[in-house]
Amino acid sequence: MLPTHQRPPNTPSTHPPRTLTRRSILALGAGSAAALAGCSSPFDDTTRGGGRVLEFTTFYTGPDGALMQTIVDRYNSSQDDVVVRFTAPAYGGDYLTKILTASLAGAPPAILALHSYEIPPLRRFLHTIDFNDLGFSQDDFVDGTWQLATIDGRQYGVTMSTGPAALGYNRALFEKAGLDPDRPPTTGAEFVAAAQALKKSGPWGFIRETGTFNPWLTLNWQAGGDLIDAGSRALFAEPPGIQAGQFERDLVHRYHVEPAQLAGPQLGALFRNQKVGMVFTFPWVLSQLLKTNAQQGTQLDVAPLPQFFGGPRSVVATSHIYCIPKQRKNDAWIQAEAQKFIAWLVREGSVDWAGAQAPASRAAAAAIARSNDPVVRKMALFIDEAKHARFAPYAYRWNQAFQYLNDALDDVVYQGADVAAELRRAAARATESMREPK
Amino acid sequence: MTALAHRRRARRLATAAALVFAILWGLPLLWTLSSSFEGSTTPGSRLLPSDPTLANWEMLVDPGGRAVNIFIAFFNSTVVAVVSTVLALLVCSMAGYALAKLPFRGNAAVLGLLLATMLIPGEVVLVPLFQQFRELGLLNTYGALALPHIVSLLGVVLVRQFIVNLPPDLIDAARSDGANAWQIYRYVVVPLIRPALTTLGILVFLGSWNDFLWPLISTSSPSMQTLPLALVTFRSAYGDVDYGVVMASAALAITPPLLVFLFAQRFIIAGISNTGLKG
Structure with a gap:
């Protein structure tokens, strides 16, 4: 005999126990499933489009x-x-x-x-x-x-x-640095000069986004280089690639116009807070820049990217x-x-x-x-x-390959690593990862 | 030094070490909460906001079209997590009971199949699962979000192991009193497996609350997004502009599972250790 607390409740021993039949369990389950299946969010007003x-x-x-x-x-x-x-x-x-x-x-x-x-x-x-x-x-x-x-x-x-891409720049910081805000830099030499003048007056001259190859890629193309060849061989360590890498490295370790380590996480926030005079920017940021101008009285503006080297005019x-x-x-x-x-x-x-x-x-x-x-x-x-x-091109496993390039550029720019050695290593790894299985 | 003094000293050292780790683990959470009230847009690593404001939290309700209202996503996550948990407790406990105590042909084979199926990564079944729900017309519904969590293989095995370890005399006594399988399950087994059900409930709740990949694939309208998805859109919309809003959304998202885990962690540990390999 079961202990009292474990006996079915309200079931005196003289009465037959009430049972839940298989049919009622199945009906309950089916009903629940149907109810659940038909439920969409009460806030969703687009699912009843009549099937169209x-x-x-x-x-x-x-x-x-x-x-x-x-x-x-x-x-x-x-x-x-x-x-x-x-x-x-x-x-x-x-x-x-x-x-x-x-x-x-x-x-x-x-x-x-x-x-x-x-x-x-x-x-x-x-x-x-x-x-x-x-x-x-x-x-x-x-x-x-x-x-x-x-x-x-x-x-x-x-x-x-x-x-x-375009050059985002701060007209007010340009003026403060003695630069003409109506004449943003159009060449690599003008870019470095402007960055140095900005740094002398307080803020950083230029900051790149970490973990990307975007500034380098434009520089590489403008130096006459490319990313990969027709056989998916990485071309990072060709002379134009090294020239582009060296330019980025020099901004930090030779001209000291770019920080070796970002103090804060967000490039956009640094630019809007007038901690840096020039950045590379893109169209989807434009509305935010103009909104910042309206709200905070800044003078953020955009201009065509400079032509850094003597190769073809290129913009990532x-x-x-x-x-x-x-x-x-x-x-x-x-x-x-x-x-x-x-x-x-x-x-x-x-x-x-x-x-x-x-x-x-x-x-x-x-x-x-x-x-x-x-x-x-x-x-x-x-x-x-x-x-x-x-x-950027398509290549087999390019998502893996370009990570090697990003890592190499981070080491070059922030750690001052040897440009040629880093890019050669990255190119070798990237080429290997892009090798399609036979 | 006496043995007692040694033990006391060791306990104090262990407590001090645990305190240090607790502070280290807790600092990011504290920083997240603090940053959610930070009005200044100057990036910083302060623990106390320099310009306290509620504006970031207000932005969660009205993100200006740049993301879904976070409370809609919170509602969706709550519905999915609660429904999944309740139904998972029902389904998994019944399945576990059947495997543990109802003799049927192929019982061992079914158990073996369940165990083997647990080795299959979830990503492998994404495409057939999507196809299945598409054919059933369940995509972009709460059904699609909840059903995959209701049948938890780990839950069935967890409950099955717990029931196997119950004293067989109780069930035999109920059977001799004339109780059928449903009554034995409802009045004898369920009250005894509460610790396992608590563990299962917590695991299913956390799993369905934190699920990102399946809601990403199975939903197609912003108002059906769950919190993990909404966090991604907040990160994209505000990550480069105002990380205070991003921190507010993150703080809201982690609070329920954190509370669940803080209050119920001993059940999780006890439940998993009790499954053992017995039976």
């Missing part, structure tokens, strides 16, 4: 995402055929994991944003695009932009915008290309609607989009230059620089 919801997934996790949302809202209110649902869930490796998982499962977003170097490994999941279907021609795009999504003569996306840039992945279900309808949306974005959304990135649409350039919005008007500088833009 196009997912537009991007990596615009910064303020550019808020701007793109307003453009998408305008499209949604301009037509009743579909609801476009814009998201920017992540950036970098996490973003690609999401895209790749959904693509492998046959249910990717209807439209997704990719960088140019992300298209080659994902092209088997993407539809090819005929510009004629969208009412475009190649001449509708700024030189060098529409080709970013072309592989073996086939077009895998439409370039919406690029993000060329990112790219934003809109692609249409293949679907396992409803593919034809989704592809047709996605093309309509992309065409509308390029034609009707480019001017607004100039508030965050440099649009690739040639037709938008005039309207951008005339705009009343100071951010949009200033974006004309980046659009002009786009014709000199160069982009």
Whole structure:
């Protein structure tokens, strides 16, 4: 006999015990599952699109995402055929994991944003695009932009915008240092002179972003170099690469215009707090710079990057290309609607989009230059620089390879390590990691 | 020095060492909390804010379109974590009981299969899981977020081991009183396995609260984001502008699991050590 506290409650021994039947357990489970399955967030107002919801997934996790949302809202209110649902869930490796998982499962977003170097490994999941279907021609795009999504003569996306680098500089600090704020440096020698004058007056002359190869890459290209050759051999340690590395090293260890170690974590915050006179900047930072000027009375400005060496005019840039992945279900309808949306974005959304990135649409350039919005008007500088833009390449396991370059440059710039030795080692490791299995 | 004095001295030294480690571990958390109230945009490593403000926390509610309202993400994470935990306790305890005490053909094979399946990394099943939920029409719902956590293989094994170690006399006595399997489970077994259920509940809660990858893949609208996803968007939106907002979002995100762990850590340790390899 069970102890009292372990007997079923309210069950005198003379009465048969109440049982929960198998059927009622199964019904309870099924009901719970159904209830759970049907529940979406009470705050989500886009899941009831009547089945006509196009997912537009991007990596615009910064303020550019808020701007793109307003453009998408305008499209949604301009037509009743579909609801476009814009998201920017992540950036970098996490973003690609999401895209790749959904693509492998046959249910990717209807439209997704990719960088140019992300298209080659994902092209088997993407539809090819005929510009004629969208009412475009190649001449509708700024030189060098529409080709970013072309592989073996086939077009895998439409370039919406690029993000060329520019020189961010502080006009007030320039004046304080005795420099002309209307004449920012245009050559390597002028750049060093300006940095030295700034440092003499107080702040740092220049600060680079740690853990990246962006200043070096522009310098390398401007010295006539490249990143990798056609056989995926890393070219970091060629003479232009060493010249670029030496220039970066000298800024810290010879001219002392750049710190050997950052006291604070954020380059953007240092620039806005007027701790440094010059930085490399990009279009998506422009609105924040102008907002800082309005709120704090600073005089942050942008100018074309100097031409540091005697090679071709080159400026490192990112790219934003809109692609249409293949679907396992409803593919034809989704592809047709996605093309309509992309065409509308390029034609009707480019001017607004100039508030965050440099649009690739040639037709938008005039309207951008005339705009009343100071951010949009200033974006004309980046659009002009786009014709000199160069982009990181695609190579097998490039994500691993460029980490060796980043580490080498950190050692060179901050530890004063030997430029040639570090870049040779990085190049050897990168070449090995990019070797494709046979 | 007497043995007692030696022991006292050793205890004091151990306490002092533990205190040092506790301070070292706690400093980043304290700095996070302090920075969430920092109004100054000058980067620094102060433990006390130089310009205290609540503006960073206000920005969590209204991020100006640059990220999702953090409290929406908090709500989503809470719903998912609570539902996952409650249903996981039900499902895993029933499965554990069946494997431990209900004789059926293939019992050992099923247990072996569960143990072998635990070796498979979660990333391997991401694509088939996504496909499965897509076919069921469950993507971008709480169902997609919660269901993968409800069936916890570790939980089934944990509960099974706990039940195996229960005195068989209690169950035999209940059976001779005429109790069926459900009554034995409900009135005899469940009260006795509370420590294991507490451990399981904590592990499932923490696992579902901290999950980043599956919510990233299975959700497609900002208002369905869970806290880990929202933190990423806050980091991207504000990381280079105002790290006080980023710290506020981080402080909010880590508080529930930290509290759960602080109050329940002994259950976790006791529960895992009690599973052992017996039975």
